[in-house]
Every structure is written in C-alpha cells, then in structure tokens.
Amino acid sequence: MNVADLAAENLTRATAAGLDPHEYQRVTAELTSADGWGQAFTRAARRHLVRAEQAASPISAGEHYQAAARWFHIATLGPYTDRAPAETQAAAEADAAMRRALEILEPGARRVDGPAFAGWLRGPADAPATVVVVPGLDSGKEEFHAVTSALLRRGLAVFTMDGPGQGSLAATTTVRPDYHQVIGQVVDALGVGRVGLVGLSLGGYYVAQSAAHDPRVAAAATVSGPFRLDWDAFPPPLRNILTRRAGGTRAARDFADRVDLSAPAPRIACPLLVVDGGQDDISGVTCGEPLARLAPRGEYLLVPYGDHLLGNAHADWLPAVADWMSEALGM
Template identity: 25%
Template sequence: MEKERKKVVYEKSSPNTTIQKTLVTARLFEGFWDRWIAHGIKKSVTNLVNHEVKKVYDWVRFFNQFADHHFQQATRYEKHHQTQLAEEHFQLAGLYFNLIYWIFPDRFDEKVTWYKKSLEAFSKADENSRIKRILKTLKIDGKDCVGRVRVPSHPKGSIVIINPMDSSKEELYTYENHFVDLGFATFSFDGPGQGETFTINGLKANRNRWNQFMNKVITLAYETLPQIPVYLFGTSSGASWSIEASQHPYVRKAVAVSPPISNQNSVALPNYFQERMSYILEQDPQMLPETNDLSNCKPVLLVHGNQDVMVKDSDIYELYNRLPSGKKLIEYHHETHCCNGKLTEIREQSVRWFND
C-alpha cells in the first residue's frame, strides 16, 4: 500500500515579511538570480545587489534605473528606425520593470503600477517587431486569462509555452523570440495566479482552473492554426502541466523541464517562495495536476538537472518509467532547477525533437 502523502501547506505571512525574506534570499544566495539571468537580466547588475539593495525601496530604485536606461535607448533607436534594436531594448526595459513588479507578492497598487509599466514596454517592443503580436483572452470563472500569440511565416508548428507558477508571460519573452526565430508559432498566456491574469484581473490559481486553462489554450492553438501540430513546452510547475496536458487529443508532443510531481512529499521549496504562493493560490494549495495515470500521454521529452534540490533524480526516474513509449530523458549533471544555464540548448533540442 502506498504510504500516505503529506500535503504542502502554504502559510501566509504579512506582505512586508514576505518581501523582506525575498530580499534576504536575493542577497545571500547567488542561485536566486539564475532564473533572471537566464531571461535577460545582466549578471553584472545582479552582482551589485548586495551593495545596493537592503529594503524594498532600494530594489525599486535600483532596477528602475536600468529599466529607464533601456527604455530611453529603445526610444532613440525607434526614432532612427532601427527597429530590431528598439525591440530588444524595449523588451529589456519591460523585463526590469517586471522584476520590480515581481517583488510585491500581493495585488498592491505598486505591483499593479509596475506591471503596467512592463506591459507598456512590451507593447512598444511589439510595435517594432517583424512578427506581429496578437493579444488573446480565455475566460476562466468569468475572468480573463490574457495571452500573447505570435505567428511567423509558414510556421512548422504551434508551441504552447507553459510558464512556472511564479512567472509572467513577459518574464519569459526570450522563449517566444527563440521559438519564433526557429519557425514556430507561440502561444504564451498568464494562467490563473500568474502575471496579468492575477495582478490585473484578480484570478487566483487552483487545480480545476488550471485544467480548464490548459484545455482552452490548447484548443485555441489548434483552432488558430489547424493545419499544423500543437506542441507543449513547460518549465517547473508548467512542466507538470505540460505532461498532464499532453493527453489532450490536439497535442502531438510535450517537453517538461524540471517537473515537480504532485504526489511527492519532499519538495524543498524556499520559505519565501512558499509564502509568495499563499497569495496566488485559491484555498486548496494543491495546484499541480495529479500524475497517477499517465498511460494516455503523448511522447514526452523530460529534462532534468541533477543538482535540482526541488525535484530529485529518483522522482524523475520514477516519473520517466511511468510514461508511455516515445519518451526521452535528457539530464544535465551540473544544472539545478529549470536548467537555467542550458535553456537555449534545451529549446533547440526540443525543436529538433518536435520535428522528428
């Protein structure tokens, strides 16, 4: 008989306490920045945090100077019709604004204000992009889940990008850029509890809402471009949903990078992160999908970093053994959760695997 699993309970502290714990973690643990560096924040910038940032006001002031710098550069490039450089710098400005928005765990005025500045910068980037961006919405429990759709000429397939619970679609803009450059249409949405869907529209996450969300975004991808296959690419909690949603009849293949397993009892989540989750989850903290029956999954490419302290090697091997035929496992010995140092390579390998 399977032993009883302990439920993860996310206890809510005061927002100021959560922010302070986040700041301390950012200053003490270099690995905290791996995610943001992978998405475009300069390591030379994060190296200055210890000296420059003590309180939330410092965080806002410090990162805002880089956001403003890139926004001003982008504006100059735009005036001189250097659209590619304008797009790149508007996106970087949006990423730095996004980092400011992210520090606030709940829907404070500050969080909303900085998120809107991030949206503005990305909107300006889209105006300068050679690939048109289309905004779409999906209704879940009467509220909008907002997403970005980009379609290059003669796309080889549609990739639904499933973001980690604590990330917005804007933070992972490099995934969009890369997949579009590789010839794929992209569908990147903020699900329940994420980005615009949570911050602006107030929709929190639970397992049922995420089931609805995944069904709707996959259906949208298929109906938008019915002549090409639909693929899934998810990281962290998004990877767990990539595996679950690979059972959808419209999906051809799925990639899952560092998927936490819903029934494991030893997920080593940092304390500040657990507190952040308490603000975006609706009552039941179990927002990951059930993974009891995977027999109907389409071919899944699993990617795992052997230094991951959240998802153990044994968890990944057990998961891999339960997946049906067509599966593949890639391991990176020196990588941690989400394999941030190898994401460019992983996206390229994913596309080759999609094309096989």
C-alpha cells in the same frame, strides 16, 4: 532572506530571461535590503523605457522596450506581501513594454486574450505547427524569451501566455489545479487542431496534465516541472509565493495537495520529453523523473549541474528541446 542571497538565487533566472549580467550585478549591488528589490528593478526597467524614447532607430527602441519588459518582470520576484500594488504595477508595465517591443520588432505578432489567459502569437502565419509556452508559479510570458526564440528559429509559431495567477493576470486571478482547461481554451482560440506544449517549472505540471486530458496535444516537454508537491515540506519562501498566488493559505495548501501526476502520467499518449537539473533540489518538490518513467512515450534528460529552470545550462538542453519539439511536430 538577505539581499545577497536573494540576488545570488535569482542570478541565473534573471540572466536566462535576458537581463544583462553586468547590469544585474550593478542593480543588486545597490540594494541594502530585500524589500527594495521591486523598486530597484523597476527603476532599471524605466531607464530602458527612456532609452527607447531616445533611440536613434526603431530597432534600438524595440530592443530597449523588450529589455524593459524583462526588467519589469524580474521586479515582480521580490518579497512582496499579498497582492502588493507594486507587484501588480510591475506586471502591468512588463505587459505594456512587451506590447510596444513587438509592435516595432515583430509587427506580425498577434495578441490573443481569453477569459483566463493572455499572450502573444508569434511566428509565420503559415507555420505548420504551433507551440504554447506555459510559465510557472511566479513566471510570466515576458520571461522565457530564449525558449520562444529557439522555437521560432525552427519555423514554428509560438504562443507565449499568462494564465491564472501569472504575469499580467496575477492581480485578478489565482492559480488553479485544472489549468489544462485554460490550455484547452488557448487551443480553441488559436484555431489549431494540434499543438506542442513547453512548460517551465510549475508550467511543466500544467503541460503534463494537459497532455493527459487533451488529444490535440501532439507533443509536450517539461523543464523543471514537478511530479508531486508536498506543502508541509515546502521552504518558507515557496510557501509564501504559493500563498500569494493562490489567494490564501488554505487555497495554497489545497492547490499543492492536488499537484500529483501519478494518475495522469500513464494516460499521456503523445511524445513527452522531461528535463531536470541535477542541482534543482527544492524541499517538498518531487522532480520529473517519475513522470518520464510512467508516461508511455516519455524520455528523460538530466543535466547534472543544472539548477531550477536550468538557466545556468541552456546549451545542454534548450537546442535539444527545440529540435525535439520540431521533430515531434513533423517539421
């Protein structure tokens, strides 16, 4: 993929993650090849670290640390080779920058780690319900701030996480099809009796699978989540990403072969909202409509012009999903 195509493909994802679109255009305009992606975005992130150190107020410093975390995260989306040190370093720096941002902006945020997960619990300590935000294949807890913020504004506590093969854990773990066990560990660690789940991209599969297995899941929403994967039909970039995150081609193929919600879907007893973008057409990925149809309490929201993760159409689904989750959890 040439650099112009890479920049265009990631534009809505990057801006939805909170990157300034004009700064994004300046950074990508300077690229001469896709191989320079990680370095360019890391440099942009470090410029925000410098601004944080020089900021005139704690709030400004916190905002720059938050911006740095997002730039470091998007730096991990470059065309790296298997477990490249630069990708690992960018993910670690994203994690560190987010920690510094929350220490300043939300000192009540609590870090919660487990054997296979890491993340931040935010929101009121006495919130009547908690929502776990689950990222996808090459996503991480620093990416979906808009989702987290929408839920926090509705009085919910929110745990944004990295799981196996994701974010800060990508260097030491690989993706696993039984991710529902990890979400079970999260619920145990949070000490709550019932939770809501929001899953983005492959996180949508993880969330639906968890809802089918764990009665503590009181409501679940998926955004651009796959119903089924077909390894043989994958485009090369997706095949490469999954191979890297799974730790090898055989493991990646085996993982893809196990992503199929045909059997779990009818067992999802809780309310389920499935969101798809009409322009989200990835070869080898079956969208979420069958999941909504097979789940006993499934609802389906299709945004015709939405792309993958619907970063180009937040107004068409994000407030609705946040309201739906709040109501489903009895807020």
